[in-house]
Amino acid sequence: MIYKTVKSSLVTFSQLMLPSHSNFSGKIHGGFILSLLDQIAFACASKYSGKYCVTASVDQVDFLTPVEVGELLTLKASVNYVGRTSIVVGIRVESQNIQTGEIKHCNSSYFTMICKEENGEKSEAPKLILKNLDEVRRFYKSLHRIEEHRKAKEQIKDPVDYKSQEFLDFLLVNHQVKIEID
Template sequence: MNTANTVAASKITLSELMLPSHSNFSGKIHGGYLLKLMDQIAFACASKYSGCYCVTASVDTVDFLNPVEIGELVTLKASVNYVGRTSMVVGIRVISEHIQTGVKKHCNSSYFTMVAKDEMGNNVKVPKLILSNMEEVRRFYDSINRIENKKKHKELEMTFDYKSDEALKNLENFNIEISENFKNE
């Protein structure tokens, strides 16, 4: 196995024509189908980079920015943006293209955390990441920031007392109604 690898060595592009069988009830391409494609390219990217079988550990921030239409060509581009000891963050960008007009839309960007595994299912150390330009450095630091923010959010969830009087009073600021059964509890 390589001890270091470049971002360029991880890059994968996947294009697929969107068919009626991929659509939802409103005639747009189903978000779940796009997520499936994103998971596939994340697997391919991480496995190509690490030389190992990889599994999805988490998916961060999938915002559907623009709908994808039946008949459009969807292109997913992925690269490893960050590596830890056994994990990698794969950045994915999804673009749809109207084939006749050539008009392209950015549909979403997402980040998949993938973990390298051996034949027995144990975590495996991944190669160091060789950064070759400032864009790769930016993406690496953006990944670090997302990881740190995720840790802070998890700590906040663990320490937040939703049963406190202050937290319950704060519910009045939201578009909810407290049932009588709850009030009498």
């Protein structure tokens, strides 16, 4: 069995935010940042595993503060958790005003990546060596998020009769929707 450290997974990427990256309000487009997040998650997981990795899911991408044109955006990624074939990559995004030096935390997100063989089959990921309590905390928090996702999926499986008047009334009263089914 192969073991690797979190340190072997570290990837940092910085890019100057240009007007071509902005949306109609003049802020950096969230979709552009999502693309950068996906790229660094791939780089981090592939660097760690030595294999081609694909994105399986993205967890909790909250845009905390807007990113301005002219700021330097820095993404820092590391492996937080490893399952049999999956790798959870934690990413922290900061923007820096290069004139004042002010740094803002813009985003933290978690990407689950799957290791693949050349034939496209899933492949085992190297196991993780945790070397400090911060790495243990990140690993535990990933375990907790995974368990919460499992619980949520089980709750969603509960059958709901979407056609029942009781359910439709519930939507009308609690969610102020208008229902106009033909």
